[in-house]
Amino acid sequence: MTVAAEAKRTLRLGAFMRPVSIHTGAWRYPDAYPDANFNFGHIKRFAQRLEAAKFDAFFMADHLAVLNMPMEALKRSATVTSFEPMTLLPALAAVTERLGLIATGSTTYEEPFHVARRFASLDHISGGRAAWNVVTTSNPHASLNFGIEEQMEHDERYRRAREFYDVVTGLWDSWADDAFIRDVESGLYFDPARLHTLEHEGQYFSVRGPLNIGRPIQGWPVIVQAGASEAGRQLAAETAEAIFASARTLEDGQVFYSDIKTRMEKLGRNPDHMKVLPGCLVVVGETVEEAQEKRAVLDSGVHYESAVASLSIALGTDASLFDPDGTLPNIPETNTSQSGRERTIKLAAQENLTVRQLAQRLGGYSGLAMVGTPKTIADQMEEWLEARGCDGFNIMFPYLPEGLDDFVDKVVPELQKRGIFRSEYEGPTLRENLGLPRPKNQFFD
Numbered sequence: 001m002t003v004a005a006e007a008k009r010t011l012r013l014g015a016f017m018r019p020v021s022i023h024t025g026a027w028r029y030p031d032a033y034p035d036a037n038f039n040f041g042h043i044k045r046f047a048q049r050l051e052a053a054k055f056d057a058f059f060m061a062d063h064l065a066v067l068n069m070p071m072e073a074l075k076r077s078a079t080v081t082s083f084e085p086m087t088l089l090p091a092l093a094a095v096t097e098r099l100g101l102i103a104t105g106s107t108t109y110e111e112p113f114h115v116a117r118r119f120a121s122l123d124h125i126s127g128g129r130a131a132w133n134v135v136t137t138s139n140p141h142a143s144l145n146f147g148i149e150e151q152m153e154h155d156e157r158y159r160r161a162r163e164f165y166d167v168v169t170g171l172w173d174s175w176a177d178d179a180f181i182r183d184v185e186s187g188l189y190f191d192p193a194r195l196h197t198l199e200h201e202g203q204y205f206s207v208r209g210p211l212n213i214g215r216p217i218q219g220w221p222v223i224v225q226a227g228a229s230e231a232g233r234q235l236a237a238e239t240a241e242a243i244f245a246s247a248r249t250l251e252d253g254q255v256f257y258s259d260i261k262t263r264m265e266k267l268g269r270n271p272d273h274m275k276v277l278p279g280c281l282v283v284v285g286e287t288v289e290e291a292q293e294k295r296a297v298l299d300s301g302v303h304y305e306s307a308v309a310s311l312s313i314a315l316g317t318d319a320s321l322f323d324p325d326g327t328l329p330n331i332p333e334t335n336t337s338q339s340g341r342e343r344t345i346k347l348a349a350q351e352n353l354t355v356r357q358l359a360q361r362l363g364g365y366s367g368l369a370m371v372g373t374p375k376t377i378a379d380q381m382e383e384w385l386e387a388r389g390c391d392g393f394n395i396m397f398p399y400l401p402e403g404l405d406d407f408v409d410k411v412v413p414e415l416q417k418r419g420i421f422r423s424e425y426e427g428p429t430l431r432e433n434l435g436l437p438r439p440k441n442q443f444f445d
Contacts, residue, residue, distance in 0.1 A: 009385050011421045012275050012392030012434055014102070015050050016244070018061045019043065019082045021403070022396045023281065023365045024310065025301025027078040029399035036400045038081045040091065046404055047092045050099055053408040054422050056433050057100030057131065058092065059224075059244075059394065060085045064109055065141035070320070073309030086118045093126035100430035102131040102224055108157050109137060109146050112167035112207055119221045120172060120213045128217035128429035132168075133224040134239070136161050136232075138340075154338060158231035160204045165223070165239050167207050169442070170198045172220050174210030176444035196443040218431045219439040228256070228339035236274075237263030241436050244394050245278040246343065248368050253278055253389030275391040275434055278384075281369040282377060283398050284406035291371045298398050299364045304356070307363025311355070314344040314362055324356040365396070374410040382420055 016022060020036045020043070027034045036042045047058050062085045066074065074080065085103035093101060101122065105115045115132065123130035136157035143151045152160070179194035198209030225240035227233065236243045237260055247253035253276075261271035283298070285291030311319040316334030328348045331341065347366060348358045370377045384390045397403035415421035426432050 008419060009391075010419075011381060011385055011415060012056050012242075012277060013421065014057045014059050014100075014242075014244075014277055014392070014394040015046075015055050015404075016059050016061065016279055016394045016396045017043070017046070018079065018396075019085075019088070020046065020400045021398065022279075023298060023398050024077065024306055024363050025298050026397075026399045026403075028301035029298055029402075031402060032399040033401065034078070037078055038083065040083070040088075042400070043083075043088070044092065044095050046400065047096055047099060049401075049404060049408055051096045053412045054425060055099060055395075056392070057102050057129075057430060058089075059102040059131075059133065060088060060104070061133075062104035062106075063139065063142075064106060064137060065139050065145055070305070070309055073303070073306040076303050076306045086122065089122055089130075090125050093122065093129065096129075097127075098129070098425045098428065098433070100129045100131055100222070100433065101126055102133055102222075104133045104135050106135055106137045106142075107161035107164040108152055109142060112164050112205055113171065113209075113211070115164075116168040116171035116211055117213055119168075120211065120216045123216035123218055123221050124213070128431070130216070130218070131222035131224050131242070131430055133226065133244075134161060134165060134235070135226065154229070155231050158227070158235055161235060162238070163202045163204050165235075167198070167200050167202070167205050169220055169439075170200060171207070171209055171211040172216055173441045173443050174198065175215045176441060177215055180214060194444060215441065218429050219441070222430050222434065222436060228343075232339065233260060233263065236260060237267060237269070241273060242275040242277060242434065245276050245390070246339070246367055247278050247389065248343070248347070248366075250384055250387060250389045253368075253384060254387060257388055257390060273436055275436075277392050277394045278368055278390050279396055280393040281365050281367065281396040281398055282407055282411065283369065283371040283403070284374060284377065284410055285371075286373065288372045288376060291373065295369070295371050295398070299360070302360065302363040304359065304363070307359040308355075310362040311344070311359040314340050316341055319355065319359065322355045324359075325354050328353075328355055328358060365398075374414040377411050378414040378418060381415065382418060385420060 033042050050058055066080050089101040089103050119130050119132045140151045174196055176194035180190045181188050200207045223240050224242045225236040226244040228246055245256050247256050257276050264271045283291050283295045308320050315331050370380050416423050
């Protein structure tokens with residue numbers, strides 16, 4: 001008796017739009033669109049190109065405050081303005097048909113009823129393509145925009161997030177799928193027996209329900225998470241269906257991948273029902289040398305004032321007070337992102353970087369980057385996939401529109417030729433395209 005061969009693994013590809021590029025120098029790159037993050041015409045074109053390339057999803061990261069950095073650095077940032085995601089994504093839903101639409105919704109500064117209603121609405125408007133990126137918001141300046149003087153402590157933000165998730169998913173299940181009869185002759189619009197009132201009373205929330213919109217097309221919009229701290233990993237293992245990871249090397253990716261999938265198994269969840277997608281900046285050239293030169297030009301657009309401010313954010317302390325040409329001093333823990341602080345300290349130690357060098361690296365982009373030809377980039381992606389370092393990638397374009405066009409026109413065909421990326425969508429919903437099951441209603445058969 002022979003054992004059937006394992007089905008060939010295929011990549012899932014998201015596009016990380018922040019709202020267009022994560023790299024600080026992207027807007028200054030030759031022929032880039034400096035206003036791309038706040039120009040709907042440009043963003044619409046990007047979304048349509050992603051859909052033509054069969055990307056799984058367009059992911060818009062969101063900020064609830066102007067970045068917490070000095071004005072000398074802030075004035076050089078293109079991310080001080082961007083569209084509110086739950087306004088932008090329904091507009092993109094109207095000009096796309098299959099592309100998933102992922103938006104951030106904060107569990108620290110939002111209310112569960114609002115989040116549940118908005119994402120249920122987006123799922124209906126898009127025909128089942130919505131996803132909620134569950135974030136706890138680490139920017140301390142965000143709290144000041146909501147009348148809160150002191151930011152909530154890190155682990156407490158995650159405890160609140162866990163209850164927030166329970167409330168939102170409970171509200172999504174307010175109505176059975178067959179609740180709305182709409183019998184014109186009898187005058188019966190819905191069956192009261194197929195309506196559930198949540199009556200949630202918890203540590204952080206009191207929410208009666210029910211939600212005043214029918215159950216989402218996908219049952220629930222896809223749950224996405226990005227936390228890499230201990231609390232963040234546990235929340236992801238318990239709740240998420242896709243996680244935006246931040247591994248810089250394949251070895252780090254394998255460790256993270258194994259950890260998340262093992263946690264899921266211990267919780268009784270199917271590990272295949274979570275897609276691990278490391279963020280990856282991709283710079284494409286006809287030769288490796290050309291791609292490296294593009295990266296150098298891109299990084300040269302980052303000013304030191306902006307660079308040291310990025311370092312300060314990552315460390316949770318004012319890095320401008322450090323000796324620029326000295327090594328990084330001992331950095332105590334703060335109430336900001338723990339995983340970001342740890343990655344930064346590790347990078348400085350691994351590469352023996354001075355404060356100046358570390359700041360310049362972070363000022364542009366310091367995470368996983370694939371810089372090369374379509375073939376070398378496809379080689380690396382295939383290696384990560386086969387070695388269980390990921391289930392796909394959250395692609396970060398270095399500059400727009402050229403960086404996106406290079407990936408779509410040159411890398412995607414190479415991935416398709418190898419049989420590790422789709423040529424057609426599997427279905428109309430994001431869940432179908434990601435290979436995720438539709439959740440059962442908690443309250444109805």
